[in-house]
Amino acid sequence: MHPEHLGPYRIARLLGRGGMGAVFEGVHGDTGERVAVKVLSASLADEPSFRARFAAEIETLKTLHHPNIVRLIGYGEQDGQLFYAMELIDGNNLHDLLRQGRRFGWREVAEFAVQVSLALKHAHDHGVIHRDLKPANLLLASDGTIRLTDFGIAKLFGATHLTAAGGIIGTIDYMAPEQADGEPVTPRSDLYSLGGVMYALLLGRPPFTGRTAIEVLSRMRAGPPDPIRRFQAEVPEELDDIILQLLDRDPQKRVATPIVLAKRLRATLHALNEDRLARSTAIDENGELDEGASPSGTGSDSAVARAGRSEPDDESPTPKKASTGSYDVATREISSSRLHDIPWDEETIGGDAVPSSARETPEPSTQFGTRGGTVAQTRFTSIEEEHAKSGREPDAASRGARGASWMQTASFAGLAVGLVALIAVAWTATRPPSADRLFARIQEGVLAAETGDYQAVRREMDEFLERFAEDPRAGRVQGHRDDHDAHRLWRRLEREARKAGGAEYLPDVERTFMTAMREEGVRPQRAAELFRDLARFRAEPMSDRQRECVDVAARRAARRPAASAPDGAGEGESEQPVPPSESASGDQP
Template sequence: MPDQYLGPYLLQDKLGSGGMGSVYRARHAKTGQPVAVKLIAEQVADSERFRRRFSVEVETLKKLNHPNIVRLIGYGEEQGRLFYSMDIVEGPSLQQHLRKEKRLDWHVVLQIGIDICSALKHAHDLGVIHRDLKPANLLMAPDGSIQLVDFGIAKMFGAGDYTAVGSVLGTADYMAPEQAGDGKITNRTDLYALGSVMYACLAGRPPFNGKSITTVIEALRRDPPVPLDLIVPETPEELTELIHQLLSKDPQDRPPTALVVGNRLRAMRAGLEAREVQTHMDTAGQTQIEDPTDNEELDVDDEYLIKDDVSPVAGTHDQPTIDATMHSGGSAPQRNPTLKSRGGTNGNDNDGFEISSGLSQFQTVAEAERRQRTLSGTESHPAAHWLSIAGLVLLLCGLIAGGLYLIRPPTADDLYSAIAAADATGNVAESKTEIQSFLRLHGDDPRADQVRQIADAMDVESTVRKLRLRALRSGGIQHLDPPQQAFLAAALLREQDPGAARQQLQHWLTVYGHKDLPTSTEVKRLAILARSEVEALGNQHQTNNDQRAEELAELLTWANDNLPPEEQKRFYTGIIALYEDQSWASEQVKSAEAALGKQEGLDPQILVPAP
């Protein structure tokens, strides 16, 4: 069988095919360079609208040049058939890896997120939105890095001419809500998909999945995802919160850019690693909360460089657009009547590329850039060359100065302002890194005690949440060990009756808080938290009592001054009925009783004692 070529590429194995075309392993006839070549399906390429879109999108995609993005090498036309070539990554897709490992450790997920953000930042800066970010389009290179493939391919293949009625663009399990409706596609669409990918890496399944695409889309539009800390409680709170923020239905509620998300992930990694080092000895003996739920496999294809290259239209997570694991051997591709057979001759690169019909043309990205420079008359001049170098030197100096400024230790005022702002909005958990930095760098600051109280309160809330999860998984609070059961019961009482909760915690400390008591590391830690909470509740209880008593005293004064005798009588009776069992209102209840007793004489000089 004669050799078959696409442009300069000798086709080898057919790696997969789908509604939009086929993918072949190939090598360059002159250089021997191995590549993956995607040949667009004839019924798709025949559309003039698609051919115009193909040209425009390729011009955009060839700008992408980043270590975490698979490189587009060239593009062309053979006997009226459109194709493009790209690098091959020797490694599995993230989808394959997840199918094998079920779930990934949060340390690994942090690095995956950082790599994806780096690639998205580069693409978004150039105006390119991926639109179909999913584990099948994330390749794991031999050096451990993540590389993204198929940037913008969903847009190239996804106009109404190529979608079924009622179908949607992108992969349903990882798409954003706006992709399932009429919403505008923006950079934050990719950030939602990033959140879905990170969720799947930790939980072993995407946020929404189902047996049909309709089920998935309905859940995507209507339901919140299952809280990640219910599935994987050991995931750091900061990471859980960021992922759920990325999964917000409204794009405006998501982080604004990939740069912001990447910086948060890097800061999170540094803070969590430092915390692990500092607390390793304290936490070594703590009970691990096991997840009794079965890991759900991600139902995916095992092959990457397009084992099953299905269009991203109306797809699911088991339909990778391109596959990355190379397979040796296999049968040679079948003869295609639209492909030119050249026997054993080498393919020649053509200089130009115009989308047309019946021509054999190919050009690389580098050739296209050279041609554009020649046509526009922008070949480098020596003077311009030296000016460019001088500009780069100045830019480098500026970057160094800016870097030195950014890496300076944060001041106490900067950190405290960030903590106070987060506390004021009820999002103090987002300032955990700043809290740790403040206490580590500025422990002698007058505000350090206040920051420690915030840190202690965060620890208490985190512990209570984990104990509640453990109780939920074990069948109820009564199935917890006695120390944990009593601690959780007291903590849950705080909202209803802080005074009673404080008293219960004091009893707990009497039983379990003795320093010489032989208990587990977890119980010793609970004792530390109980002491902190007793102090906090005491301060809060006194403050609340003072405020409530003062408000009630003002009401009594107002009633004495403004109500007629009959209404005063009913008012005082109501005060007694409402607050006679509340210790903080004892003085005000006595005042109401005294005023009620004097109603017969209608003494106008009823004095209401201050609280």
């Protein structure tokens, strides 16, 4: 029997149950807004430590505002029951789709991973590690976007006192080895889990399977998973390599950051078939999706469900026969004591959930006191109202809803302010931009220029380098300009190759340059070697375009010195550019 009301919401129906409680569809009594209401288990609510954990969870969710993360709407307590409301997503979670027999194409999986990477980038920037990334926590909305949900077991870097030393949290099928071993987790632990999700979407099963969690851990310890191409030959080798790198047991050998992963995936998709990128999303410097682009859809077979289905009792995909035995689909959320029975090396290393350097933080502002007896009082806090009280700016929809009431009384003042602003704008427009302002515009536009006006961004780069050559940021601006010049040349060569009937009809210098640019998104070390070879090339006569290839290669070789780290593992990857789209207006010879 479910409650009839929780806070301002009338409970319509049960959507699902999970280990921490139940999820209902709720309808706001005044606005009619439909939400997913998550009610925490009553037995857990009696524990003071759990209430502190719940308060920290709410604090976590408050900080996350991203188009690929399910949004928190409000939270409260009624009759001792803790609950919070999230936006309701029309769509299925990927776990349910796998159970229904759905298999995903490699392009689709790569584009999903780009969106998840951007969501993780946003969360990591706010000090949040998900810790339980799996298909059941990824919703495929009816518009084709991927939404990451259930940060309920994620913790802020500063909330470590809520996790016992050596404790682990997560689902074993997609858990990073260091997390399973009770060691501190890092953002790269989430990247391991994302690699496991990509693996499962392509093959219908996690990287390691077994009848029990202990069996899964033993196989994870034994060695790397089987390459995907062993079972799905159509999956490109480049994508298989990226996934296997994400699944490396050593966190330092994984892709460095979510934004680096997103850029590598985009570059790989482009290199394999640039004509299929028209519906891919653009990535800006902050890891956000370009508002002018729409994510790739998934076709007519995307079912319509509800967000509450992100917490099924079964957390693993449909069983598949394998040479290693049958696959137990039961949820593998097991205690730390069971995990620590399986040593990874000669000894098991325990640890807190996050680095000790992040332990001292202020207490969260969200407070839920110890439950004593029956609580009759109902409390509910809307995130929008909380923003208004704290002085933080609400979202655009909220501002518009309230705007009409006060704008009539403030019209005269608004006209006066507008006149002053107009004068200020006119005055500002006549002044050349400062170094800070010009650099900010370059940073905002440099990757957006993939689908916009390349020449406008290039002019700002030229202006910065001319006026502020001594600025410490001039090197970064020069690097951006070199990147765009290189990709512009690459696109010109691609067009010439198509006209000629193939790249094999181009001169060796131009063909080598194209190969180096293509390798840059997949094997950076190999690309650096090719650029160095081109930079040393001397032959006469050379055409202007061949000389341009040599000059651009020399600049890129100078920025990418030889490194001993494996491809994709170095810090230099963080500046890896993404090829501009075919439609960029600046991409003209």
